[in-house]
Amino acid sequence: MSETSEKISAYLAPRRLDEALQAMADGDATVFCGGTDLAPQTESGARQYQAKLLNLRRIEGLCGIDTGGGEIRIGAATTISDLRRNAPLAAIAPALVEAAEHFASEQIRNAASVGGNLCNASPAGDMSPPLLVLGAAVELACWRDRAVQVRRVPLEAFFVSPGKTVRRPEELLTAVVFERPADGFVSRFRKSGPRPALEISTVSVALGARIADGRLSGVRVALGSVAPTPLRARHVEAALEGRPLDATTIAAAVAATADDARPIDDVRASAWYRGHLVRVFVEEVLNDVRRD
Amino acid sequence: MQETATASPTVKETLIGQRVRKPDAPDKATGKTRYINDMVLPQMLIGKVLFAGRPHARIVRIDTGAAQKLPGVHAVLTGKDVAELRFGFVRDNVALKDKVRCEHDEIAAVAAETEEIACRALELIEVEYEDLPGVFSPEAGAREDAPQIHDRFPGNKSLAFEFRHGDLAAAEAASELIVDNVFRPHHVTHCCMGTSCAIADFDHNGKLTIWTQTQYPYNYKMDLAPALGIHPGDIRVIQPPVGGAFGSKLDVYPYEPIAALLARKTGRPVKVMYSREEEFKASPTRQAAIIHMRTGCTRDGVLTFRTADVLLDNGAYTSWGPTIPVIMMRTTSGHYRVPVVDFKAQAIYTNNPYAGSFRGYGNVQTTWATAQQMDMLAEMVDIDPLEFHLKNAQRSGEVTPQRSFLRECALVECLETAATASDYSRKRKEYAALRDAPGRYKKGIGLASSIHNAGGAKIHKSDGIGTILKMDDYARVTVITGASEIGQGIDAVITLIVAEELGVPLEHVTLVNNDSDVAPWDVGVHASRTTFIAGNGTRRAARKAKAQILNAAAKMLEESPEDLDLRAGSVVRNTDGAALIKLERVLRQMHFQAEPELVMVTDYYEPKSEPEGAAHVSDHSAAYSHAVHIAEITVDTLTGEIKVDKVTVAQDVGRVINRMGLEGQIEGGLAIGLGYALSEDMRIENGMLKNACFRDYKLITAPEMPPLDLHFIESHCAEGPYGAKGISELPTIVIAPAIANALYNATGVRIFDPPMSPEKVARAIFERCAPAGSGAVEPRLAGTAA
């Protein structure tokens, strides 16, 4: 945990990114976007507020989805509801919109942000698997040498452990970007929990690949809630890459999940059930793609 | 089902069976209602409790010095301050503890100017513990070498119950088929939207006023007094609006005496209110149990005997939870015609959270077992379960081995109605035939039923109610009644009955039922009793008032009272319905005449039931009722998810009083039962609750509520008000085994330990398809492509 203070001494709601980054330069600001992770965490005592409370919601340009160019850009403060209602995005990256569809409840979706979901770095975060299979990167900005500096980090390299990322305390996540998928790109998302509504994923699976002449290429498979961070399932991908999408390949991919998933027992599910669900979902998304 | 109202002036329109909204609905829907949790009194301090946070320990040392000195702190109390002030069903509890027996044991309490200061003070209290080995299951607690939890209860033995009837050995010998299973109903909790809260204030004469959420205000005084060392007569109980109770407020829990002790110490009002996390940890649970049940029948499908050997997880203290065998044995002996019965139950102290009472009161657990065994036996006999149930169903006039007299029994009608409405027998056969066919999603249909007391339950010496009814000069009616309103809708029922009897508009009836210094005795809201008992009390009081009014009116009008009636705010003539004089004019004339009289009547109603008694052979309720649920489900055989597609309910309600309230009670009861069946589960590991929040404790939410097809069977109970019976627990009791039977129909697996969570169901199906050691990894997956 970062250093803590007992009381919030300043509340900031800047309109400009550079103001926000200057306020963060000393590393003593708690960033607050939708607050749907932050509020429960501070309430339970798992985390303390720092001296400054920085609200991101008024910063111009931090919110919005740009699907116009070769690079798709989603502002960090974009809400899950915005994603869910974005028709162009649904055509480009159905897995992402599907994940938004199964995210929490209407009230939470209206507040929760994409950036908050990634920065919270929960292994169960629902934005991570679809963004991982889209090959997304995050933009991290800070105030240095009297200017805004931005670096890009591939999402795969962003997560360190539950709740930890490579983001430095003075950095703000400003956007998620990914290349417009090529023709023939398909993507899917599947998650499960003991109840259909308002559910934290017991396990989630995303698939992204190009499909041509019945073969898969550029395969990316990502898993949530089966390891300390959301992860790419390299063995499953290898079992699929360049292969014809038939029953044998699917069976091999299902078997390979055992090499990628490292699930644990916790209060939500046993390791057995998580491993089982990964197999079920990997097979399900592959069969689904095969049918199309 | 709706009775058609008629416009004929000579036939009286009735409100009975109509849809009437709760009088407090607009205020609740708009947020105007001030719940107890919202209340602030002048000079009020905030009380906070220090919980042990460990399951079993000796308290070596407590130092409250620093907390006492914190500015804004007015009192700090510990176990020393309450040493011999024992309370509880067997006097095994005390408001602040000298030893830790469960995670939420109250170790110290503070009263401070603000919540922040109170929380800070708790942090300053130093406690040194010496942890002790714990007991985390009733089996472990019953072992000879088990750690002892209470010195006064050797062997960790709490309450025990027994009932035997008939020659068991002979019945077993005569049984061609016997099912024998162990069921393990789990811990769940009430999840009231309003968390536990009490505000206490002492006056300088030593009289305590306590604002609480209690659902039994009169015996509450008796139970609270020993925790404070005062006389029950010196307690005034005020019940502000509450956000749910469901049985959880049918006892005294430590936060209530703590509020009172802090109030006495500080001389100021003190409020103690739980956070959601504290609520999860420190409020009572439904009793977890291990039920070893056996049921036998003949080759022809006639039940021969039933035995139940029950071990109850008492938790650390004895609240009302361990008394549930009183109801468990009624179901064991009375759910269908069971000629021979052998029931025993032993509650064992553990270091787990302790159980209280909860809607269904032991019958949820028992019916989980009995209704599944009925289904299993039907399959063994190889007849349709419906036929098996009908064959063994009691009829009106039968008496159970415990002497429950089933005067008006509509079980057969409930079974036939639900089965026909859902096309049960055809679907059951069809789904069973498809069970092992390829395909990931399987449909299933399951039938379950149960019996429950529906005219109170005379567990206490009295099951009665007092009612005072008065009318003012404008024909406004006030009913002062012992019946508590905890959201269940007795306010609407009483209003409806008064309007029915006195011919006044619903809006002209006011209820006063929340102050023990004003309203007369009632045993409390429990046992599905309030519409039955308070309905009778209200009707009797209203009829007394009506007789007084008609007598006076007859004199004024020079008519005979038998020819008169009260309708639509007037005195009318029976023969032609003609309005003769306004009711309010009659009342004023009565009041202002030479020999003045006011309408103010009293009534005490005690139902014709027998006290439970130590032998448990008594007609302990004034009525009994049955319900049948038929659940239709779709199972995802890979993820184990159960989707409930539809529930058909046929319930003997005696007579519909307030149709809207009845529907609401059945829907709400089902929601609690569905959570019990599918998702709710207190994850207690070594005495510590691991999911003390709504994120991880899964209530049923709106999207999972299935469509309901409700059928109200009206058996016209002779003793009930207008023929009504109590209705509110059966919906919670019957649904879980209906789903369990549907799961079996769909997949061939049975779950004995609720909830039927996706994980448990997936595992059971997986194991059924891949017998241990077969080496198969994922036998079903291959078949799922289609």
Ligand SMILES: Cc1cc2nc3c(=O)[nH]c(=O)nc-3n(C[C@H](O)[C@H](O)[C@H](O)COP(=O)(O)OP(=O)(O)OC[C@H]3O[C@@H](n4cnc5c(N)ncnc54)[C@H](O)[C@@H]3O)c2cc1C
């Ligand atoms: C009832 C409920 C249901 C939920 N269901 C789901 C679900 O189905 N799926 C799911 O994935 N999650 C779920 N969540 C978790 C949560 O809603 C999401 O993770 C959400 O996306 C977080 O976004 P936020 O804007 O609210 O983040 P906040 O709470 O504002 O922030 C989260 C963390 O990220 C930091 N942060 C936020 N934005 C930035 C930024 N731009 N740069 C740097 N740091 C930043 C904050 O300091 C904080 O540490 C649920 C939460 C609740 C309360």
